[in-house]
Amino acid sequence: MLSRQYLQREWQVFLLAVGFLTRIPIPADPDFSEEKLNGASRYFPAVGLLVACAAALVFVAAVAIFNNALIAVLLSMTSSILLTGAFHEDGFADSCDGFGGGWRAEDVLRIMKDSRIGSYGTVALVLVLGLKAAALSAMPSTGLVVSALLWAHIVSRWLATSYLLDLNYVRGEGKSKPLATTMPLSHWLWSGLPVLILFIFTDAPALLPLCLVLLAFRFAFAAYLRRRIGGYTGDALGAAQQVVEIIIYLSFLA
Structure with a gap:
């Protein structure tokens, strides 16, 4: 049986992940350590579950109030962006500016660190937000949108x-x-527990094409990052998150 001390420590690590990925205020950790901070990334999918639940609740409420899918989707997207502070969207825009405007690895990294958004980032951000809104609002049922939000964010x-x-x-x-x-x-693997829960409540064979596409993207993007900059950055992780979110929304329409 897990001890109370262990559970308390993991709760504190989880809160660090919440504080990093969202704008939700978290209490100060009296036993803060670098080890806890390093372990917080294993709770990122769980934070994704929180974001997805918030976005889904806003969507369902907006549909009930306005009876308009596009308005509900835009309000849902607004809620998730406010909740996360556009954290991943910012990384996506910075990555597009860096990879679009830089040739050498050092140029790409220098552009990524610039807090200003450039033309590549602006166009890419408009397109990715538009794709999200179009895909979600085209889904035929409220239940499908909720399912897509859960899958995408986690x-x-x-x-x-x-x-x-x-x-x-x-x-x-x-x-x-x-x-x-x-x-x-x-x-x-342990951090993927929320993903396992999704599989339990979903028709697994129908998800095989999506899993193959995600696997192909994962390794193709890894190869691209190695070739262009020799590894990854935080902005690149944000870009990966945004692309995967789009892939999942589009797959729910296919």
């Missing part, structure tokens, strides 16, 4: 943390630095 964060398994962190500073730069395989 799985995208789980996949993004997988880059900590086999890629080197290539930048030691910046606003998007991850909590941990490496993750043991056992921690990553």
